[in-house]
Amino acid sequence: MSQTYIDWDVARKTGHRIASDGPKTSVANARVVVEELRSAAERAHQPVADTARLNPGSTQTPVHVVDRTTWIDVNAGSMGALVQPAVERITAQRLAGPRVRAVGAKIAGAEVGALLGYVSSKVLGQFDLAPEGQPSLMLVAPNIVKVERELGVDPHDFRLWVCLHEETHRVQFTAVPWLREHVITSARELMIDLVPDPEQLPERMQQVVARLPEVVRGGGGGLTDLFTTPEQRAEVAKVTAVMSLLEGHADVVMDEVGPQIVPSVADIRKKFDARRAGGFGPDRLLRRLLGLEAKMRQYRDGAIFVRTVIDQVGLDGFNTVWTSPETLPLPTEIADPPAWVARVHG
Template sequence: MGYVDWEFAKSTGRTLVPAGPVVSPAQARAEVEAIRAAARAARQPVAETARMHTPADAPDALVVDRATWITVNADSMSALLDPAVDAIVGKRGVTPGATAQAIGGKVTGAEAGALLAFMASKVLGQYDIAPGGTPALLLVAPNLVATARELGVDAADFRAWVCMHEETHRVQFTANPWLRDHLVTQARRLAVDLAPDSERIQEIVSRVTERLPEVFSEGGTGITELFATPEQREQLARVTAVMSLLEGHADVVMDDVGPAHIPTVADIRSRFTDRRRGSGAPDRLLRRLLGLEAKMRQYRDGAAFVRGVQEQVGVDGFNAVWTSPETLPLPQEIADPAAWVRRVHA
């Protein structure tokens, strides 16, 4: 029995996730085929725009429902976090008994399942880097249908636009194989370092209680940063900078590809951006608590960084960012693209 019961997380997530939009079996089959075709069609335009290529033998995208997305991501979370949890327990030198592990595994499994259920109704697509497994490009069919309807945009153009973004993520990792291992290593290290020692628990509770209003405020501090040490905040900032790069680059590529292949791309971008801003108060609060508001800033800040670098050194000059861990942007460089250019292209 692990410290997180991932099978219970899967069953909890599948039980809690809302049903998708109502479609007939024929409509569902047609949608799946249309998404697959859009994903295949995205490969060449993305490669030409990003000037990087996914290997020719890369498998087709997987078109999944919400329950399958939960299963895949639970497996990836397990592969990513279980070694970190083992390291945390080993560092503390105290191993919980079998009963405590079983109960704790159910509790943490339920929490993970609830998080996965919330995310499964939001995510449009994902390049799953699958630590310890086989990476895959996932596209969540019911969410593509529901979001296109909600936005009132052309469904075919919206499919193509989302596929451009997710294909960019795939090319980031497949054209630069070192990046996957680097990101997994950094995420595991951060998970271990952020786990508090027992003597710090009371201090953390007091600090979070005192500064909790910051979490609820617009643009507020993420809850993790409330208890992280300065060294941990620096490490978290470095990982966040990489995530900003990945998300911002995907947004830039999807929009640059758009005009030649997606007639209504400007309308889609405008409505999609308004949707990000316009969620209701409970949804915004939950997003803040889960760190998803910070993810929205990653899209914006990362795209500004990519644009800023490309304006100075072009796409090929920007692509030096993928050379090694040392050429990834530092946290302060995300807001100052010229500083990255000076450091890398000096």
């Protein structure tokens, strides 16, 4: 029987308990929302591909319109597949006996489930890489409806606008065949490296205690920073640079396509950006601890990188970024786009 240090069944059940059902709506209206989101994703696909000048060819991935609990279930499965190599390293080190491991797995499962439950009420859409399965685009219907109501924007325009960003991710991963495996492999290698040796644990805990106030004040990238060495943070930065590229590129493409097919796009972008920058109190603190504020910076920094590179070498010159893992931006280049241009274009 395979070893585990995370009880994924506990994770799913915990996430389900924490996640609410979302905004109230009738069954008939819910069906309308689901169908409209499916249609919006299809409407967005070709304009996104044309604007990005990326050709996904005949390779397609399914679009699923889901509720919060389904999003939790899918992500629990994908996370389990992603972290399995790290679990195997822990098992090989024999860091705990069977009884301790069983108890620890339930605790870890509850913690992961709490995280999934919290995020499930925030995320609007996601391209699921599905490390051991079929990639798919997920649109989280209750969250989209919740945000469109909170912002007071045209719901039909908002649903299409959200799909522009998420469809860009689907185009990225279908038009660039090596990208999915590269991201998965990079994440797995990082997780394996993050597994501490037993003799390192006391020092790591001292670092956590010493640096927690910095994270609470808003410094760093969240709890992850507390458990990593400078060398590991450098590896995290490499993965983060790729995520910044993907998120920033999606924002740039949606802003290019938006005025063409979303009539109220200016109003939506203005209100949505204000929402991204907002938040206070316990929710803001939790976002800091989980590194979600760092996620918001990925959109901003990545979009600046993409726009600056396009201004310098044009869209085709920018698309050189998709040639191979070696042409992806380094962490320092995300903040210094001309350095990427100089390295890749000479």
